[in-house]
Amino acid sequence: MEENNTSTNCSDVEDYVTDNYNHISPDIFYTASNIPGPGANLEDFETQFVGGCVCEEGRCYTENRCPCVVKYGVNYEKNGRLLDSKFSGPVVECNSLCGCVGQGRCGNRVVQFGPRDGLQIFETGHSKGFGLKSETEILKGEFICEYAGEVLSMEEAKRRTQANNGKMNYIFVLNEYISEGCVLKTYVDPTTIGNIGRYINHSCQPNAVVVPVRTDIPVPKLCIFALKVIHCGDEITFDYGGGNSKDWCPIQTGLTKKKPCFCGAEACKQYLPYDETLF
Numbered sequence: 211m212e213e214n215n216t217s218t219n220c221s222d223v224e225d226y227v228t229d230n231y232n233h234i235s236p237d238i239f240y241t242a243s244n245i246p247g248p249g250a251n252l253e254d255f256e257t258q259f260v261g262g263c264v265c266e267e268g269r270c271y272t273e274n275r276c277p278c279v280v281k282y283g284v285n286y287e288k289n290g291r292l293l294d295s296k297f298s299g300p301v302v303e304c305n306s307l308c309g310c311v312g313q314g315r316c317g318n319r320v321v322q323f324g325p326r327d328g329l330q331i332f333e334t335g336h337s338k339g340f341g342l343k344s345e346t347e348i349l350k351g352e353f354i355c356e357y358a359g360e361v362l363s364m365e366e367a368k369r370r371t372q373a374n375n376g377k378m379n380y381i382f383v384l385n386e387y388i389s390e391g392c393v394l395k396t397y398v399d400p401t402t403i404g405n406i407g408r409y410i411n412h413s414c415q416p417n418a419v420v421v422p423v424r425t426d427i428p429v430p431k432l433c434i435f436a437l438k439v440i441h442c443g444d445e446i447t448f449d450y451g452g453g454n455s456k457d458w459c460p461i462q463t464g465l466t467k468k469k470p471c472f473c474g475a476e477a478c479k480q481y482l483p484y485d486e487t488l489f
């Protein structure tokens with residue numbers, strides 16, 4: 211089934227995000243960006259991320275000493291592609307308090323302009339349900355789309371996982387290693403409120419990766435970038451375990467059965483990764 215691009219159906223969208231995608235089912239509601247769900251810390255959605263460079267020419271690269279770039283590091287090449295050094299994040303972009311807002315395309319703003327065009331939902335035909343592909347070639351480091359949905363507390367994420375009873379799982383758990391022994395976990399659930407990213411399947415040898423990006427608020431956007439060239443028509447995939455899951459044991463469906471992986475990669479680890487805090 212092909213994606214229908216005819217209407218904009220985005221609620222809760224920050225003004226500058228343009229996202230003209232919508233869902234294949236009327237039971238799924240579109241949101242272009244994360245929204246607070248049950249148990250989310252509302253303060254995190256209401257707090258403006260500190261910032262505010264005064265770069266008036268809108269070119270926030272290292273050489274003109276943009277304070278945002280100096281503080282958080284260079285994120286993108288001048289063509290907007292993610293630098294190799296930032297594939298494991300974190301990325302902080304210039305925000306709405308910065309002097310470069312509205313001053314042309316600032317080099318430190320990419321994901322806040324929304325997903326790329328030409329993404330299509332399709333039936334994989336491989337017991338994976340729907341998947342996502344692109345009708346244009348995607349180059350390494352290019353931004354594809356967010357994986358957006360309701361941000362949940364761990365308790366709510368766990369409750370939903372257990373109530374899900376083995377159906378498709380959409381809850382993504384982002385683990386950010388803040389300091390030794392300290393992991394910041396963000397639970398994003400696009401099951402019923404989500405964006406185009408919810409159709410991306412797992413692969414043990416993926417061509418894309420999830421990178422946490424912050425723009426205006428402390429809540430990270432789960433941003434999907436190409437790890438290598440993705441040819442027109444290739445399925446877009448990322449590693450649900452973030453590539454560093456220790457537990458390649460099976461995700462549980464009905465809490466007892468294994469969930470096999472059908473990614474088809476040579477190095478397939480046979481089962482989908484999971485985050486143990488969901489169980």
Ligand SMILES: C[S@@+](CC[C@H](N)C(=O)[O-])C[C@H]1O[C@@H](n2cnc3c(N)ncnc32)[C@H](O)[C@@H]1O
Binds near residue numbers: 340409
């Ligand atoms: C985020 S959804 C992906 C979109 C989903 N395929 C759909 O039709 O809406 C995640 C679910 O897709 C299925 N899935 C994703 N990758 C898979 C894979 N490599 N092998 C088997 N099932 C997969 C699993 O049921 C998983 O819980």
